[in-house]
Amino acid sequence: MTILRGWRYGVFVGGLVGFISAALYPIVIYPMMNVxxxxxIQAVTRKGINQEDVQPGNMKVWSDPFGRKS
Structure with a gap:
């Protein structure tokens, strides 16, 4: 087994970081930039669904805890 030294080690580490970045981009970065x-899509797929009817255990529908009280 060869030991990676010098520029080959740099290419290996750079390739590994690049591969992980390329794998995470469509999962993490793209959805955050294109909300x-x-x-x-959510508006289309949830059309006609009353959230209070499908809420389990008669729980209150989620609301923003940091929202202003009216």
Whole structure:
């Protein structure tokens, strides 16, 4: 087994970091930068669903805990 030294080690580490970054981009970065696309998809798929009817255990529908009290 060869030991990676010098530029080969740098290429190996750079390739590993690049591979992990390329794998995480469509999962983490893209959805955070294009929120509007996902909001449109949710609006279409959840149309006609009353959230209070499908809430389990008669629990209160989630609300923003940091929102202003009206």
């Amino acid at each position: 509007d696309n996902y909001k449109k």
